Each structure stands twice: as structure tokens, then as C-alpha cells.
Amino acid sequence: MKKSNIRTFGAFAMVLASFLLSGCVPESTADGTARIVVTTNILGDVTKNLVGGAAEVSTLMKPNADPHSFEISAREASELSHADLLVSNGMGLEEGLEQHLESAAASGTRRFVAGDHLEPIAYDSEAGNNTPDPHFWTDPARMLDVIDALTTELRAVDGVDQQQLERASASFREQVVQLDLRMSDSFALIPSERRALVTNHHVFGYLAERFDFRVIGAVIPGGTTLASPSAADLKDLADAIRKAQVPAIFADSSQPDRLVQALARETEVQVEVIELFTESLTEPGQGASNYLEMMATNTERITRGLG
Structure with missing residues (x-):
């Protein structure tokens, strides 16, 4: 091999080694x-x-x-510390990621936690569960609080094009304002006595507070999908449904609706089971490929199910 080629190869090897040792930082940071x-x-x-x-x-x-x-790979976990900004929901939502988020924060990664920028509500204060409810996005007004805080945070991040940020954030904020108005108009069509929500687990506390619904209960107790209801839990909820004459039960799309179907049978009355998108977005064409579509779809289905 010629000396010039050897020197070229050696230089390339040093660059490659440096890249590997740096944790494979994505090209976008370069x-x-x-x-x-x-x-x-x-x-x-x-x-x-x-x-x-x-x-x-x-x-x-x-x-x-x-x-x-949901969980992430070892590679994804290692890359958290190389982000310029790490955005998370907080309030206990990302149960499977908490250790990785804490590790990234300890390494100095800049973080934005949505739950730190809104007034949280408790899951069920009357039942003694004062744990903060992380499902704030069901209320567009609280999402606007997060949008404003996140926009401010993004302005302080090096490498963010400020002009593009201002244009894009202003446009999206207005879309969420319009979403809130459309939801108010749609839910106004539901008689007050029929504004009762039953879901597979507690996700609608914020929506209920914002748009004047009553949360009758949830199939799975608490705020996590990782718990399981007892036979007594199902019976008590079925009794409440019969008493409130609830016409529909809503099951989240990311969870099997087996328990909700069992509850519908337990009530021994005619109850429709309707799928909603509350915990996750979907692939394109499945009804909730983005936040605005998810909220619009849920609004239409709740209005139809209870109206």
C-alpha cells in the first residue's frame, strides 16, 4: 500500500473511532x-x-x-443523553422509561416535562386517589398551556431556527384554539343528563372538567393500564352504569376491549361499546394519525354515543 494511502486510511480510522466513541451522535447535530x-x-x-x-x-x-x-432499546436509551432537548409528559405516564429519563437528566440533558407547566388534577380525590392525572391532552386548553411553555423552551435551544419556530408555533397554536371551540360546540349537543363517561381506565378527567361531563368510573382502577379490576370493582361499576343509564362505554384503541365488553354484559342493559383514541396516535388512515385528528375523532364519537 502506498504511504499516501496509508496516511489517508489512518486519518479515516481516527475520524471513525472518534465518531464511535462519541456515542454515534446523529448527523443532525453535526x-x-x-x-x-x-x-x-x-x-x-x-x-x-x-x-x-x-x-x-x-x-x-x-x-x-x-x-x-412501552419500552425502548438500549441504543435509544443511550441516545437520550445526546439530545439538545428531551420532551416528556411526566406525572408518572411513561412508567417504562422513568429510569432512562432520570439517567439522561443526570448526564446533563436539557429536559422539558409537560406536567410541570399546567395545573394537574387528581385521579379521584373523593376515592382518596390524589395522584396527578397525566392525561392532560384531552383538554385542549391545558394543551395550549403546554404549547406556550414548550415554545418558550424551544426559543432557548441552540440550533433551532427562530423564524421557522415562530411561524410554525403560531399556526399550530391557532389550530388548537379552533379545536377547542369545535369541541365545545359539539358537546353542547349532548343533554346534560347524558354527559356521563365510562372508559376502560381513567383518561377523561381533564376533558370532563373542561366540558362539564361526569366521570362515572373506569373498568381498570387507578390511572395506569397495568392494573386489573376485581369482580367487586366490575359489579360496583355496573351498578353505577345502570343507575346513571349510561348509553355507551368507551374503550381506548391501544387496549383490548375484553374487559369493557364484559362490563357491558354485566350491566344487563343495552350499552354500546365505542372505541376512542386516548393514549396513543395511530398509523395514517386509522382515525388518529395526529393530535388534531385524534381529538376531532373522539369528539365526534362521544357526541354520537351520548347525544
Whole structure:
């Protein structure tokens, strides 16, 4: 091999070794573009809409997954510490990622936790469960609080194109404002006595508070999908459904509706089981490929089921 070729190969090897030792930082950081990593696909979609093309956004949670139980690979976990900004939901939602999020924060990764920028509600204060409810996105008004706070955070991240950010964030914010108005108009068609919600687990506390619904209960107790109801839980909920004359039960698309179907049979009355998209976005064409579509689909189905 010629000496010039040997020197060239040696230089290439040194560059390659340096790249590998640096943790395989994505090319997007090499050209100065900020890299933002988001945990859930709902927040991932919101973040992408806010930044437009002002930064690179990658989302860890795949479509149709459960945020309470999804996991990431060792490679994905190691890359968290190389993000310019790590966006998460917080309030205990990403149960399977918590150790990785804490590790990234300990290494100095800049973090934005959505739950730190809104007024949370408890799952069920009357039942003694004062744990913060992480499902704030069912209320567009609270999502607007997060949008405003995240936009402010993004302005301070190096490598974010500020002009693109301002244009994109203003446009998306207005779309969420219009979503809130359309939801109000649609839910106004439901008589007050029929504004009663039953789901497979507690996800609609914020929506209920914002749009004046009553949460009768959930098949799975608590706020996580990882728990299981007892026979007594199902009986008590069935009794409540009969008493409230609930016409429909709503099952989340990311969870099997076997328990909801069993509850519908337990009530011994005619109860429709309707699928909603509450925990996760879907693939395109499945009804909830982005946040705005998810909320519009749910609004239409709740209005039809209870109206």
C-alpha cells in the first residue's frame, strides 16, 4: 500500500473511532441543527408541529402503543443523553422509561416535562386517589398551556431556527384554539343528563372538567393500564352504569376491549361499546394519525354515543 494511502486510511480510522466513541451522535447535530427527542407520540406530533422545520424531532413511542408500558432499546436509551432537548409528559405516564429519563437528566440533558407547566388534577380525590392525572391532552386548553411553555423552551435551544419556530408555533397554536371551540360546540349537543363517561381506565378527567361531563368510573382502577379490576370493582361499576343509564362505554384503541365488553354484559342493559383514541396516535388512515385528528375523532364519537 502506498504511504499516501496509508496516511489517508489512518486519518479515516481516527475520524471513525472518534465518531464511535462519541456515542454515534446523529448527523443532525453535526450541522448545528437541534435534535429534540420526545417520549410519547402525542407530544411528538405537537412538538413537530411547533418547530416545523426549525429542528429535527424524533419520537420514541410508536403508533398504537401504550404509554404506560412501552419500552425502548438500549441504543435509544443511550441516545437520550445526546439530545439538545428531551420532551416528556411526566406525572408518572411513561412508567417504562422513568429510569432512562432520570439517567439522561443526570448526564446533563436539557429536559422539558409537560406536567410541570399546567395545573394537574387528581385521579379521584373523593376515592382518596390524589395522584396527578397525566392525561392532560384531552383538554385542549391545558394543551395550549403546554404549547406556550414548550415554545418558550424551544426559543432557548441552540440550533433551532427562530423564524421557522415562530411561524410554525403560531399556526399550530391557532389550530388548537379552533379545536377547542369545535369541541365545545359539539358537546353542547349532548343533554346534560347524558354527559356521563365510562372508559376502560381513567383518561377523561381533564376533558370532563373542561366540558362539564361526569366521570362515572373506569373498568381498570387507578390511572395506569397495568392494573386489573376485581369482580367487586366490575359489579360496583355496573351498578353505577345502570343507575346513571349510561348509553355507551368507551374503550381506548391501544387496549383490548375484553374487559369493557364484559362490563357491558354485566350491566344487563343495552350499552354500546365505542372505541376512542386516548393514549396513543395511530398509523395514517386509522382515525388518529395526529393530535388534531385524534381529538376531532373522539369528539365526534362521544357526541354520537351520548347525544
